[in-house]
Amino acid sequence: MRAAIVVQRYGNEVLGGAETLARRVAELLAPELELTVVTTCALDYLTWADHYPAGEDEVNGVRVLRFPVPKPRDPKRFARISDKAYRAPRDLELGSEWMRAQGPHSPELLEHLRDQGSQYDVVAFITYLYATTTEALPLVADRAVLYPTMHDEPPLRLAIFDEIFARSLAVLFSTPEERELARSRFGVEDDRARIIGVGVDELEGDGARFQAETGVARPYAAYLGRLDPSKGVPDLIAHHTRYRTGRPDGLDLVLIGSGDIDLPAGNGIHALGFVPEQLKHDAIAGAEVVICPSPYESLSLSQLEAWTHARPTLSNATSPVLVGQSQRSGGGLWYENGTEYAAMLDLLARAEPLADAIGSQGRRYARENYSWDRVRDGWLAALSGVARPARADSP
The missing domain is CATH 3.40.50.2000 (Glycogen Phosphorylase B;)
Incomplete structure (x- = not known):
């Protein structure tokens, strides 16, 4: 099975719960699948400034495709638009403006999924919040899985997220509370919902x-x-x-x-x-x-x-x-x-x-x-359940 994981940032140096989870899941799945991580060149989530070279990379044995973000985020503009959008969460035009300010917007990443997305059997998007999901998931909705890492916060109320939850073939969660939040906010049905959880390493400490x-x-x-x-x-x-x-x-x-x-x-x-x-x-x-x-x-x-x-x-x-x-x-x-x-x-x-x-x-x-073996098996079952045959030519 050919699979892609799409995430806004990726690398050993990248801090953040969703990004750390994406890296661990990718390293779990890579021995089992023909896996590619599709991401940006950014390291800093505040600006999305390019840090890593664009193109193909390998991180801990995982194939990574990085795409540039031509316009870094302007934090002051983002803060101003956030105030407006949070006051009118059902305004799609204002929500779209908020997402353009939020980013990261990578035209080349979108082009890759638009032109070559059908060469993956399944495409998983980790975290709902960023443009790498809201702009890209509709391009491959016929083979899309969403792991939203969601919690009750102001952006979750924005109507711009309704589409990605509605069109995902499966939605994966870390906890029962997250799953219930998706039910109440987006009406995610039981037949599309799976609680996968995460794993945790038991390391020695002194x-x-x-x-x-x-x-x-x-x-x-x-x-x-x-x-x-x-x-x-x-x-x-x-x-x-x-x-x-x-x-x-x-x-x-x-x-x-x-x-x-x-x-x-x-x-x-x-x-x-x-x-x-x-x-x-x-x-x-x-x-x-x-x-x-x-x-x-x-x-x-x-x-x-x-x-x-x-x-x-x-x-x-x-x-x-x-x-x-x-x-x-x-x-x-x-x-x-x-x-x-x-x-x-x-x-x-x-x-x-x-x-x-x-x-x-x-x-x-x-x-x-919280064993990683259980997480791996849950991910493999979820991906297999929605995978569609990819085109023969390799991405």
Whole structure:
């Protein structure tokens, strides 16, 4: 079977939940299929500026076709149009203007799928949000699968997304909450819906090694991910600053990930930026608790990674997915505001046997439900179920 995965960015250096998922899925499927990843040359999702050379590439044994983005995104223009579009979500013309500003718009990528899309048996689009899906999926709708990685956020209400959900032959989800959101928002029927989930790697971590390499000597909570307002990081910083003001001997906060957020000095906040994978797992292993502050999640890899190290999580109660995962696993608590954040964090920091028991429950849940073998089999079944015979000439 010849298959393509279309995603807005792709590469080992690319950070982001949907992009990381796309890379792991591609590496799982490549030994089983004749697979091509179709993507842009962008590395930075804020501008879509070309970073990688256009043309054919190979990443971890996966064939990749990269296409340029001739016009980078203008963040200020995008913000202005977003305000208008979110106030009139059913306005298709305004929604289309929003998508042109959002990007990434790659005419050569669209031309490839328009002219050669029928040479793939099936084309899977990972994440619903970007122009690489909304502009490209209709070109190959007769063989399209959508993995939307969706959550309840302002763009989801825009009418421009109705078509891609309606025309996809199968729609794949990470969690039951995501699947129900697709039912309520887009009317996705059960015969087109599959909950595939994700896998999680169980890697060794050494908290003492993390402390030795970074100099973080005090007990700490950890956040893993982009330093971005959409991930709830400004609220996390504010909550933690108030927590430390009220409890000066409380946990430090270690931030692992890159971004453009102003961080206050002091109050035990350590911004380490992007770190190697092993050091990230050392940080998780040494943490008293892993914080998941995003209000918008289709699935939290940070939550799952914390549980593989038997560390409890503390999650934003605004996210139904994070709360649902915490309830199903028994692996974490959640908070709705700064007062609850401080109380829950203090509880986990001071009641070590309780924190360890919660983390252990999370590890059992992750081991039982999030194997990559299960994900691979689910993807293969979904792709096989909608595949159409490709033309004989190779893409």
